[in-house]
Amino acid sequence: WLRLHQYKKSIDDANLALNLIGNSPASSTTAERYRYFMVKMLARRGAAQIWSGDFVEGLNDYRVAMSYQIEESIDIAIDLQTVEEFMSTKGLLMERDLTESE
DSSP, X not given: OTXXXXXXXXXXXXXXXXXXXXXXXXXXXXXXXXXXXXXXXXXXXXXXXXXXXXXXXXXXXXXXXXXXXXXXXXXXXXXXXXXXXXXXXXXXXXXXXXXXXX
């Protein structure tokens, strides 16, 4: 949905996936696999929110996705930095908000 510019559907799908992941029994998935899916769905939902104009929620999703990662993902880190810089230039992000993500 994201590639088709159907941001609302992309957000809804990511929400559904996150609910399913959160409600799955701990024995059915490993911690590594859980983190992988959480990062993927949070980043996807964050991107859809940003593209739909909800920068604050999108930024929050990217920050949470970064916190779930074991290995550093260059892609998510670059996306997060790009969004923070854009929001900062538009006056949507305060200096204190930037320090929270570091």
